[in-house]
Amino acid sequence: MLPGLDERTITIYAPIxxxxxxVETRLRSLDEETVPNLKMLLDYVLSTGGKRIRPAMTLLASDFYGPQDESPxxxxxxxxxxxxxxxxxxDTVDDSVMRRGKPTVSHQWGNHVxxxxxxxxxxxxxxxxxxxxNLRVVCRFAETLRExxxxxxxxxxxNYNPEQxxxxYQDRISRKTASLFRTAAECGAILGGAPEPQIAALSNYGFSMGIAFQIVDDLLDFQGDPVEMGKPVGSDLMNGILTLPTIMLLERYPTDNPVAAYLKDRTNExxxxxxxxxxxxxxxxADCYAEVREYCARGLRELESLPPCEARDSLQALAEYVRERYR
Amino acid sequence: MLPGLDERTITIYAPIxxxxxxVETRLRSLDEETVPNLKMLLDYVLSTGGKRIRPAMTLLASDFYGPQDESPxxxxxxxxxxxxxxxxxxDTVDDSVMRRGKPTVSHQWGNHVxxxxxxxxxxxxxxxxxxxxNLRVVCRFAETLRExxxxxxxxxxxNYNPEQxxxxYQDRISRKTASLFRTAAECGAILGGAPEPQIAALSNYGFSMGIAFQIVDDLLDFQGDPVEMGKPVGSDLMNGILTLPTIMLLERYPTDNPVAAYLKDRTNExxxxxxxxxxxxxxxxADCYAEVREYCARGLRELESLPPCEARDSLQALAEYVRERYR
Structure with a gap:
């Protein structure tokens, strides 16, 4: 099975x-183009694993309305x-050195590559x-690129702007993360022949999952084991990126705020x-985590309008999985 | 009219x-997105002018078969x-400093921007x-991206490989330049409702123009006034990029070749x-220029299967213009 999966995602992904x-095989057989080095670079990127949560969402969302073609x-x-x-x-724009415990492409081969x-x-x-x-999914995909x-x-x-x-933040993570989760689920639904209200429900589900996923990611940046995360604790703040926890701190403590002080003087550890x-x-x-729970709950409510089936169970379990990534 | 055009292109573009x-107005009204700085950056890029030869090809290629919608x-x-x-x-990958006499985006604002x-x-x-x-043109566009x-x-x-x-070279410029010229003309033809043989003719015309255009560009790199070109004479070779003239030299003079010597030791001016x-x-x-003439002639032959009209005259004149950019 796929290298990046844990026991729980293996169970959730059972129907697909x-x-x-x-999908994995096709990712790994990307052109044997005649371009030297391309295959090696692609293998490197793919071998960093990952939970394949977005393609799983596409496949699950395509599964509600009977047999289908290969398009999902x-x-x-x-x-x-x-x-x-x-x-x-x-990773190139952020000058990131590590991703999932391996050197990033830009760190290993330079920005140009x-x-x-x-x-x-x-x-x-x-x-x-x-x-x-399918022109409709192609257009949704192009819009997503832009978002x-x-x-x-x-x-x-x-970056380094304390006035956020x-x-x-909500607008930014809607664009940079939730848009792709939404499109993953929505396009699965479209290609799976779902009726319009169910397409909308799966689209909303994907969007809520994306928001929850990103808030959890931003929380994990303040927690995790640097070895497991592959980057130092607090790396977002160190790179001048404010996320929900630090934005909340700035709002709540307008005076003598260490976040504001650090943004002004990053030499002062x-x-x-x-x-x-x-x-x-x-x-x-706790307040950020309440937001995570709220978005997961919204996602779960969207699933209620869908016919009960294995795929729905999996999407429910996926929402719980996203919610419990942060403990 | 458009800032980058000379008298000759103004005449050629008369029918469109x-x-x-x-097109220019739409390029310049690209989202008034809420993203700060984006509009300023886009204006900067657009204001460097350019001859708009690719969009002109799309519009001219769409003009052969009666009235049409706005899609071209x-x-x-x-x-x-x-x-x-x-x-x-x-420009970022090549570390280029100037483009059309203005600092490049990467030089002015850095690689990240x-x-x-x-x-x-x-x-x-x-x-x-x-x-x-139109799904067909969307797919052609995606394939072109990949090429x-x-x-x-x-x-x-x-880069710096003397074994080219x-x-x-032909394969490389087919991909990096001619593919977009071909797609520009081909998609214009498709959207203009041309029959298949004429779509193929315009596609081939675009491809030949692209090859000719790139060889001329590569020749100009060894000629032009550095001020007008916005980069030093021989900049390709200085960046380790071999083009048709230097590849020909390497083929013809296998011993004591200054190109090979320079690739080995770039400190030696x-x-x-x-x-x-x-x-x-x-x-x-002269031999490179013979290739240019040959590709322009091929392009002109492709136009013979098209109905005579103003657009055909313009595409003919455009081929002559491409051929005569290098004197």
Whole structure:
């Protein structure tokens, strides 16, 4: 089975196991183009694993209305490739050194190779999506590209800006993360022949999962074991990226705030230590986690309008999995 | 009219003047997104001018078979945006300092901004092409993305490689340049309702124009006034990029070759000077130019199967214009 999966995701993905394996095989057989080095680079990126949560969502969302053609598999390949392409470029823009415990492409081969490889993986994702032969999903995919891109630009230009609001954060993660989760589920539903109200329900489910997933990711940045996470604790703040916990701190403690102090003077590690301490000792973690629970609950409510089946059980379990990634 | 045009292109573009102006207006009104700085960056890129030769080809190719909808204009916007996106990333990968006499985005704002802006312009190009509502052109566009990308990767990994052949050069410029010219013309023809044989003729015309255009570009790199070109004479070779003239030199003079010597030791400017001198004093420029004439002639032959009209006259004149860019 896939290298990045844990026992729980293996169970959740049971109804789509063989199709997800097909997705993986196709990801790994990306052109044996005549371009030297391309295959080695692609293998490197793919071997960093990952939970394949977005393509799994596409496949599960396609499963509600009877037998279907291969197009959801094709779509799932395109969705995961787009995700990989954004990782390659994001790591380059953020000067990230490690990703899932391995050196990033930009760190290992330099920015130039990372730009070229990211562009290639973007283009490959587009051709896979076109291969579904469905103009509606192709257009949704293109819109998603644009949302991802404006989300990243917005994050970049807001670096070190202490004036960010929760609304701004919400808007940014809607674009940079939730848009792709939404499109993954929505396009699965479209290709699986779901009626419009159920397409909308799965689209909303995907969106809520994306928001919850990103808040959890941002929380994990303040928690995890640096070895397991593959990056230091507090790396977002160290890179000037404010996320929900630090934005909440800035809102609640307008004076003598260590986050604000650190953004002004990043040479002073004392500010950083105090900020990290404050994230853990104030109530913000619990409040962020309440948001995670709220978005997962919204996602679960959307599933109620769908016919009961194995795929629905899996999507429910996936929402619980996203919610419990942070403990 | 458009800032980058000279008298001759203004005349050639006469039948499509107002539509090309619409393309320009749409390029310049790219989202007033809420992302700070984006508009300023886009204006900067657009204000460097350019001859808009690719969108002009789309509009002219769409003009042969009676009245049509707005889709060729929409396509032309997407085509030019894709071209701009590749310029932004290529300049970043090549560490180019100047483009058309202005600092490149990467030189002015850094690699990170250039990656993000290029990705955004890529994504905007995809949404415009989707707005044509024509799955066939969307798929051709996605394939073109992939060809452009493999062309760039191939160029990058062949840098400083003295073993390159004319066949390799041909393959590389087919991908990195001619593919977009071909798609520009082909998609114009498709959206203009041309019959299949005429779509094929216009596609081949675009391809031949692209090859001719790139060889001329590569020749100009050894000629032009550095101020007008916005880069030093011989900049390709200085960056380790072999083009038709230097590949011909390597083939013809297997021993004591200054190109090979320079690739081995770039600190020795004497090798560079000798290589530049040899380009001009051997017969290779004339032989490269013979290739240009040959591809332009092929392009002109393809036009013979098309009904005579203003658009055909313009495409003929465009082929002559491409041929005569190098004197």
């Amino acid at each position: 196991q063989s199709r997800l394996q097909t 598999i094709t779509m799932a390949v395109g969705i995961e490739l787009l995700h990989l392409a954004t990782l390659i470029h994001d 990372a730009i070229l490889l990211g562009d290639y993986v973007f283009s490959a994702s587009a051709t896979w999506v076109c291969d579904t032969g 991802l891109s404006t989300g990243q630009i917005s994050e970049y230009f807001n 609001t929760r609304q701004g 004392r500010h950083l230590d105090r900020a990290l301490e404050m994230v853990h000792n104030s109530g913000v973690v | 003047q107002s539509r090309l102006q619409t 204009i929409t396509m032309a916007v997407g085509i030019e945006l894709l071209h701009l996106a590749t310029l932004i990333h290529d 250039a990656i993000l802006l290029g990705d955004y312009v890529f994504s905007a190009s995809a949404t415009w092409v989707c707005d044509t509502g 452009l990308s493999t062309g760039q990767i191939s160029e990058y990994f062949n 052949t004319r066949q390799g 004497r090798h560079l000077d000798r290589a530049l001198e040899m380009v001009h004093n051997s017969g290779v420029v």
